[in-house]
Each structure stands twice: as C-alpha cells, then as structure tokens.
Amino acid sequence: MSEPLQHMAVHSPLNGTTAIPWRSSRKRLSLLEQLKGCQEAWCPGAPWDREGAHAAITGTPAGSFLVVRDAVTSQPSLLCVSAGANNEEVLDYNIKCTGTVFQLSESHLSFSNLAQLVFFYSLTRDVLTVCLSIPRWIYSVTEANKDRLSQLEPKTWLLTPAEQQTDQMTHSEPSNMMCSIQLTSTSGALCIINPLYLHEHGDDWLTHKVTTSQGATQLSNYRRERRLSTTRSWAGAGLQSKRAISLDQEASAASTENSGLIRARSADSPDCAATSQTPAGVILRRPSQDAVAALTNRVSTDSLSTSTPSTSGSTTPELQRHSSPVPQSPHRVSWIEDGVWLPPPRPSSWLQPPSLELDSLSISSVEEEQESIMSSPAQHHPSAHRLADKVIHRLSAVGQALGGLVSHRKRLTNRVQELSERKGGAFAEAVKGFVEIALKKGVDPGRVTGSEILQEVRSSLTSLREMLLDSLEIQTLLDSPGDISDSDIDSLVELSIHKVALKPVSAHLYSCINTSLTNDGTFERLQNNLYVLEKNGVEELGGSAGVGVPDSVTLERIQQRWASIHKAYSPNKKVQILLKVCKSIYHSMTANSNSGTVFGADDFLPCLTWVLLRSNLVTLQVDTDYMMELLDPTQLQGEGGYYLTTLYASLYYISSFRPRLAARQLSVEAQQSLNQWHRRRTLHCNQSRRSKHRRTIRRQTCQEPKPEQKEGNNPGNADESQQQTENGTEALQTLKEEKENDQGAKDQSQSGTPTSDCPPMTEGEVVTGKQEDRQGSCVAGEVDYRGEERKDVR
Amino acid sequence: MSSRGSGGRSNGTLPQTKICQFKLVLLGDMAVGKSSLVLRFVKGQFDEFQETTIGAAFLAQSVCLDDTTVKFEIWDTAGQERYHSLAPMYYRGAQAAIVVFDITKPETFERAKAWVKELQRQASPNIVIALAGNKADLAEKRLVEYEEAQTYAEDTGLLFMETSAKTAMNVNELFLAIAKKMPKTDTQNPTHAARHRGVNLQDPDAHSTRACCGGN
Numbered sequence A: 001m002s003e004p005l006q007h008m009a010v011h012s013p014l015n016g017t018t019a020i021p022w023r024s025s026r027k028r029l030s031l032l033e034q035l036k037g038c039q040e041a042w043c044p045g046a047p048w049d050r051e052g053a054h055a056a057i058t059g060t061p062a063g064s065f066l067v068v069r070d071a072v073t074s075q076p077s078l079l080c081v082s083a084g085a086n087n088e089e090v091l092d093y094n095i096k097c098t099g100t101v102f103q104l105s106e107s108h109l110s111f112s113n114l115a116q117l118v119f120f121y122s123l124t125r126d127v128l129t130v131c132l133s134i135p136r137w138i139y140s141v142t143e144a145n146k147d148r149l150s151q152l153e154p155k156t157w158l159l160t161p162a163e164q165q166t167d168q169m170t171h172s173e174p175s176n177m178m179c180s181i182q183l184t185s186t187s188g189a190l191c192i193i194n195p196l197y198l199h200e201h202g203d204d205w206l207t208h209k210v211t212t213s214q215g216a217t218q219l220s221n222y223r224r225e226r227r228l229s230t231t232r233s234w235a236g237a238g239l240q241s242k243r244a245i246s247l248d249q250e251a252s253a254a255s256t257e258n259s260g261l262i263r264a265r266s267a268d269s270p271d272c273a274a275t276s277q278t279p280a281g282v283i284l285r286r287p288s289q290d291a292v293a294a295l296t297n298r299v300s301t302d303s304l305s306t307s308t309p310s311t312s313g314s315t316t317p318e319l320q321r322h323s324s325p326v327p328q329s330p331h332r333v334s335w336i337e338d339g340v341w342l343p344p345p346r347p348s349s350w351l352q353p354p355s356l357e358l359d360s361l362s363i364s365s366v367e368e369e370q371e372s373i374m375s376s377p378a379q380h381h382p383s384a385h386r387l388a389d390k391v392i393h394r395l396s397a398v399g400q401a402l403g404g405l406v407s408h409r410k411r412l413t414n415r416v417q418e419l420s421e422r423k424g425g426a427f428a429e430a431v432k433g434f435v436e437i438a439l440k441k442g443v444d445p446g447r448v449t450g451s452e453i454l455q456e457v458r459s460s461l462t463s464l465r466e467m468l469l470d471s472l473e474i475q476t477l478l479d480s481p482g483d484i485s486d487s488d489i490d491s492l493v494e495l496s497i498h499k500v501a502l503k504p505v506s507a508h509l510y511s512c513i514n515t516s517l518t519n520d521g522t523f524e525r526l527q528n529n530l531y532v533l534e535k536n537g538v539e540e541l542g543g544s545a546g547v548g549v550p551d552s553v554t555l556e557r558i559q560q561r562w563a564s565i566h567k568a569y570s571p572n573k574k575v576q577i578l579l580k581v582c583k584s585i586y587h588s589m590t591a592n593s594n595s596g597t598v599f600g601a602d603d604f605l606p607c608l609t610w611v612l613l614r615s616n617l618v619t620l621q622v623d624t625d626y627m628m629e630l631l632d633p634t635q636l637q638g639e640g641g642y643y644l645t646t647l648y649a650s651l652y653y654i655s656s657f658r659p660r661l662a663a664r665q666l667s668v669e670a671q672q673s674l675n676q677w678h679r680r681r682t683l684h685c686n687q688s689r690r691s692k693h694r695r696t697i698r699r700q701t702c703q704e705p706k707p708e709q710k711e712g713n714n715p716g717n718a719d720e721s722q723q724q725t726e727n728g729t730e731a732l733q734t735l736k737e738e739k740e741n742d743q744g745a746k747d748q749s750q751s752g753t754p755t756s757d758c759p760p761m762t763e764g765e766v767v768t769g770k771q772e773d774r775q776g777s778c779v780a781g782e783v784d785y786r787g788e789e790r791k792d793v794r
Numbered sequence B: 001m002s003s004r005g006s007g008g009r010s011n012g013t014l015p016q017t018k019i020c021q022f023k024l025v026l027l028g029d030m031a032v033g034k035s036s037l038v039l040r041f042v043k044g045q046f047d048e049f050q051e052t053t054i055g056a057a058f059l060a061q062s063v064c065l066d067d068t069t070v071k072f073e074i075w076d077t078a079g080q081e082r083y084h085s086l087a088p089m090y091y092r093g094a095q096a097a098i099v100v101f102d103i104t105k106p107e108t109f110e111r112a113k114a115w116v117k118e119l120q121r122q123a124s125p126n127i128v129i130a131l132a133g134n135k136a137d138l139a140e141k142r143l144v145e146y147e148e149a150q151t152y153a154e155d156t157g158l159l160f161m162e163t164s165a166k167t168a169m170n171v172n173e174l175f176l177a178i179a180k181k182m183p184k185t186d187t188q189n190p191t192h193a194a195r196h197r198g199v200n201l202q203d204p205d206a207h208s209t210r211a212c213c214g215g216n
Helices: A003-011 A031-035 A050-057 A113-124 A136-140 A154-159 A164-172 A174-188 A195-201 A204-210 A215-233 A236-254 A258-269 A290-302 A315-320 A328-337 A346-376 A382-403 A404-421 A428-441 A450-470 A474-479 A486-519 A522-533 A552-567 A571-591 A602-611 A617-630 A636-656 A661-682 A692-705 A704-711 A720-726 A730-752 A760-778 A778-793 B001-006 B032-045 B081-090 B106-122 B147-157 B169-181 B192-197
Strands: A066-067 A078-084 A088-098 A101-104 B020-027 B058-064 B068-076 B096-102 B128-134 B160-164
Touching: A031 A113, A031 A136, A050 A078, A050 A088, A050 A154, A050 A328, A050 A602, A066 A113, A101 A113, A204 B147, A346 A704, A346 B128, A404 A428, A404 A474, A404 A486, A428 A450, A428 A486, A450 A474, A450 A617, A474 B058, A486 A522, A486 A571, A486 A617, A522 A636, A552 A571, A552 A617, A571 A602, A571 A617, A571 A636, A602 A636, A602 B032, A602 B068, A617 A636, A636 B058, A636 B081, A760 B081, B001 B096, B020 B032, B032 B058, B032 B068, B032 B096, B032 B128, B032 B169, B058 B169, B068 B169, B096 B106, B096 B169, B106 B128, B106 B147, B128 B147, B128 B169, B147 B160, B160 B169
Parallel strands: B020 B068, B020 B096, B096 B128, B128 B160
Antiparallel strands: A066 A078, A078 A088, A088 A101, B058 B068
C-alpha cells in the first residue's frame, strides 16, 4: 500500500482510531505555527526601527528579541536581542535575506522563513550570545484561538516575559536556587556551575559553607532562614513556588474567553492578583498584589512611545518580573534565572522524556527514601533529610517547569479537588452524595454482598468521572498545552476521582469486604488451607526445579509492599505496587538460575502462591477484591490485568484447595461468582473516554455482549465439573473430586518429603496421561489415574 | 520493508495504520515450551523494540499486516493440572488462543485436544484457536505425527503449525497467521476502538509518518 493511501486510511472515519472532531478543533498548534501566527508581534512593520526596538528590549530578560525590518525594502534586516535585564544591553545581528532564504550574517545556517530561523535560535544559540526566548504563553495557543495571535503587538510580545519558565522557579525561592547547587555538589549528585561565573567571581561563595565542619547543617539552617525572610518580603510565594508554575498555565488554559493579552499578562507575573478569575469562576489562588492594575495599564499603554515597561503600577515591574529580592550577586540572575543555563522554552512534547525522567526520579527518590526510613530510620541525619527534601523538591520543580504532563497532573488533581470542595457545585454535591450513600451501605447476609456494594461504587465512580470530563472546567484545563493522550487524561481524572471520592469511603469498603468474606467462609478456607499448604516448597506447588524463591530480605520487602497496597485507597495505585511485587518475585526466580532461563506462568504462579502462603492472606484477599471490583475497567487488560488475575487465581487456588466433600458445590459457587465478575467487568471495559464520543462507544459496548451474557447466565458455564456433566459423563465428576482429594493428600504427603522423586515434568506427563484417559473412557481413566497418582505419591 | 513485513514483526514505531489489540491466551501442558515460543516471537531479532514487561508470563508484541497493526497481549497460563481450574480466568475474554503441545510427548497432544474442546465450549464464541506442535527441532524423537495433528486441526477448524522455539521455525508465521484471522473492524470490537482512540494520528508531534510495513 502506498503511503498516501495509508494516510487516507488514517483519516477515514471507519478506522475508529481518529476522527475525534472534539479533539481536532482543539488541536494544539506547533510552536512554529504559533510563531508564524504572531509574526507581526516579533517582527513588526513600518514605524519600528532599531532604536525603537532597542528601547523596547532594554531591560527585558536575556533572549527577548524583536526583528526589525529594513526601512526601504521592509525585509527583515536586524535581529535585536536582549543580553539580560542587568546588562541593559541589546545585541544586534544582521539578517541576510537572499530571495527565499533567511540567515544571520555571522552564521552559515539558512532557513526558508523567518519563523523557522527564530524557532531554531530559540533552541540553539549558534552564533548568538544567548538563545532567543519565546514567551511561554504562546504554547497555549490552539487552533481555536489562533486568530488572536495576529492581534498581538511587539510590546505585548516583550512584556510577556520569555524567561518565565525559569523565572517561575528561581523567583519563588531565590535564595534556594543558589543553595541547591551547593547542596547538590556536596552530595556529589549534581553540579551545575557556569564557568563564566566562576571566572568572574571565584568560587568562594560555593566552597565557603560546604567546607566548614558542619557545613550542611549550617547551610540548611541558613537557607531556611533566608527563605523565610524572603518569603515574607515576597508575598508568600515561597510556599507556592510549585503552584505558581502550574497556575500560569492554568490561567492561560482557563481563560479562553479572555484575550490573549490578558492571558499573557496573568501568566506573566508570578504575583498576579487574587482577583483574577477564570471564566468558570474558579478562584486562582495567587499571591495578592496590585499588579493586575499595573498589568492592565500596561496592556493599554501599548504605544510606541513607552520605552520601558516600568511606566505604571505602584510597584516596579522590573521587580515584579524578576522578583528576586536580595540577589546575592548581580550575576547570579543572569546565569541562572535568565535562562542561559536552561534551554529556552520548547514545545512541551519535546521535553516530555526528560521531564518524565525527572519526575520519576523525584518520585522514586521520595519513595526510596520512605522505604529506607522504614527499614533504617537511624541512617538519616535530620539535616541530610532536609537536604534530600530540597533536592527532590528542586528536581520535581524542574520537572514540572519543563514538562507538560507533570504539571497537568498536578493541575488536574488540584482542580478536581477544588471542584469537589466548592460549595453548591454540582460535582461537589455529587461527590458528597456518593460518599454519604456509600458510607451507609453495609453487607446484609443473603441479600447484599460485598461485591455488590463495590459494583455500585464502581458505577458511581464512572458516573463521577463522566461528569468531570464533561464539565467545562476540566475540558478547558485539558485543552491547555502538553502532550497528553486521551488515555492519560482518563487515568488522571480517574485518579483524581479516587482521591476525592474513594479515599473517604475506602475504610468502610474494606470493612464491607471483610464482613462479606467472613460470612461466605472465604477467610476460614484461606486460613485452613494455609496450614495445609504453608510448608510446601515451590516445587511442590508445581514450580520447576531450579526456580528460585524470594530470600528473607526480599520477602520482608514484599511484605512491606503488601502493606502499602493495603494502605493505598486507589485501586490503580494498588496494582502498581502489585506489579512491583511481581517484579521482585521474577527477580528472585531467576536469581539462581542460568542466565537465559526464562520463567513463564508455569513457574510464576507457583512462586506467587509460595509468596502468598507467607503473607497475610486475609488482607490480600480484601485488597484483591477491592482491586478486582473497583479498578477502572480499561485497566483490567494489559499487564496490570494479567497480574491481578494471577493474584486472584492464586488466592483462589489456596482458598479452594483440598475441597474434599464440598468440592463441587464450592467450586461451582466460586466459578459462578467469577463468571459474574468477569462478565460485568469485561463488558464494560470499553466504556470511558470522553464526552459524547465516549458515550457512543459505550452504547455500542452495551449492546455487544448479549450472547456472552446469555452464556454467562448458564450457571455452570465456566465450571470444569459442569462441563463434564454436560458431557454426560457423571463419573468423571467423581473422578475429578477424587483427583483433587488425591492431590491434596499428595501435597500433604509431599510436604513431609520435600524432594519429590519425580521431577515436575514427569508429574505433568502423569497427569496428562490421565487426562487423555479421561477423554477416552472414564472407567479406565479412573483406574489409570489412581494407579499413577499413587505411584507419584510414592 | 517487505522482509520485515513477511516476518510479521513490528519495528516498534507508531504506525500510521489501524491498530487492533487482542488478548491471546497460551494454553498447554507444563514444559511444552509455551513461554519459549512466545519469547521467541516477542524478542526475536528485534530485541530493542519489544515492549518492556516485568516478566515472561505476560508479554506484548505487535504484528504488522498491510493496513493494520495487530497487537497481541499474550497471557501465559500455568500448565500444571492442579491449576487447570484457574484457566477460565485467563481465557475469558481472549480473542485468540494458542494451544501448545510437544511433538515428542503424545500426552501433551491429548491435553491440547482437551484444551481445544474446553475453549470451544466456554471461551468467547469467535475465539481464534491455533494449535502449535512445538519442539519440531527434535524430529528424531517425534511421537506425534504431523499428519495426525494436521488432520485433527482441520477437523476442528484450527490453525496448525509445527514450531520450534529453539530454531524459530514457524514462530513468527504462526502469530502472523493468527493476526490475519483476527477480525479487524474496530466497530466489531469496541474494546479496541475505545482503547485506541488515544492514539491521535493527526498529532503534529507524532514522530513517525511511515507505517512500519508500508512496503507491503
């Protein structure tokens, strides 16, 4: 198939993977498109000349730029770039424009249009002294509001600070920024030092504190004091540093009704006023300042004569924008805050891998830290803790500033939280109602089972999620920049819902499951069979010879993870931890074997069972039921679904082991409940996704499953014994029960003789040999089977 | 391009084609080589493109057809008889199954037949079942004749191939054959339509503009 054809296929409505009109109308523009859209702003026409541009640029952060056109040819001729607010210097670069090619005269690189040139130099310095910086708000421009770009003017372009990305971070905790470098160099983890700075100022500032005997402690105290004081003088922004980063995006995302100018303004300054509201009426908590008035003034004074931004407002805009009170050295700003050491803003999609990395780094380090606290609390010196906290904080702040997804996550979670707390809001009411109802529910023996309660909870959670996804607030939020797929959005919203709705009721749900599992005897069976099985080695559980099991240290760690599974209220989080447990089981399995040996389910299931027999089965059963019923249906597939199924299967194996006389009945019941569960869960696993599109799909889904439902209503559907009955070979049923009894006896007897004389493979042969006979003649099968099984036991 | 396509392997890039995702369950006696077979398929010669999974019991791999990428999520099951009753939990909802036996062990073939019977009775009605006679490299120890298995497969409407995880014989071919038999219309399978709407192929940031098997 040729590529054009394939392309057509992509757009064809049949394919079902695209064709989301809702999404396409909100399609994010590429940075290049965005730059082109507002070319008039950064490459203004006639009245602008070199002097005008310089006047406008002076005092702006490094990298701020304008392109000036030649007065005669009106071709772009000069690129004027600010060298930084402190230098008050504007650098000029001549632009050569030969026909259709643009290039800087000092450079050999040429570009087919001006926007490409600007785009390139925003990423790479090449011959420039600093990279061009592009205002961050530009990323929020979408297809829908791109016309506004063309209305922007040069003053606006410059006044919306391009350095915001780094500014946000550095300004919020100015003293911290410096310290974090000292700190990281102390720990040897990370050291970013601008050689130019050292050249200028020496390294006394760097080495002074850390070389003293108690350097770290002093440093952190000092730092804390500094932060406290600067925080106070700086309108409480210290604590909101992270928030400020997301808020600016929030504002830009939420204010599609507002003009790009206003948005730029509000995004501009970290100290934008508390009066700023999104159209949806959500109050953005910002440090309060009278800056909004100033900003509004600035917007209106968009005239050429205004040579500096500091024309209005009661506070100096310079101070506002760079709000780095008490800079320790005039140059500190230029190399850290003015974006020289950080790459300039880029399309967030480019930054996702690093940002994710940073994020995961920070998360994992937090987690590891927690775990190490758990295991050895004495290891950490308190001050070391504080230092580590700061590193983590710093890293995650960088991660947030750089990447769309991380801040998206936070923003979304925060917004959902806000919505759930808003008095009188529809969503808040819905959540409140849900919590009230859920807390009133209780297990009623014979009438209401635990899983029924959980099912109702699940469907409520789904409704709440639909409600959120359809709400204007969330839609506008999702609309903002950041490469975030629908499935990510779904899971983000799902997680947020867990936080606001599931968290308050999770303890109650546990107790419902507990009651239910006590009533139906599951706990008792688990406990009884645990005594029977617990001494079995992994080979007796069916694992092949040579497969490893977790050592005591790993086992201890696994127990800790089980505990954190129980602590987690979100089923998704639980599954994540489960995957970690499975991973360490795999690791133990292969630890002693030859490299290259691969263990599949034949060995994993026995190993997991072995681990479970050494864990708190009751709690695990509760958590498993919780996950099975409450996990977002889409999560039931894939790896999480597989290992959850395996956990469930393993617990089921233990609880139904040695079924003896009640075997058949119990098995039927268990299988039936499993059937019901599976039908319920697989049928709806396709619901979800957003909005109307989502509903359409679900409607289809709901119509689909009729045949299966019918099948499922047949009580013995998945039951082995039932199928055998269907075959009309009732004798086989007896056989099966006896076989199970035999197996129980065998396992018991084997527990006395840990080394079985027949390797697992032989055992498999024996068993399948029997199976063959079962298929043929039941009488012969029975005889054969018992004969061989006894041999086996011997 | 074409060689890659014939091998039915994914090169891991995001294809500009329809993506269908299917759950495939592996059944068969213990030690017949279920995991090895899948591992050979998943790792093959394109190691770097395999999806990272935590272990071999669950693996995912894609096969490229002309205009469709078929992604298999492969659920391995424990083959021991004692775990037999757990199998329905795994094959429920599966759209494809590979029942594996060992050509040097007739009893595994009989067990395979039992699995097929069970699947046909209780798995999803439209499940695509393939029978794999594994360890074909051990021809001198063969105890299950090719013709016998072939005839059985024909009679029961199964795909059948003799495979060798060791030499990779027929491994990719088997998965490719299954992929070809899978229903491809998304509407027929809303699961996949829903799951994959997230793949926005019009995304300006999508790296790849070429389908992985575009040459075919």
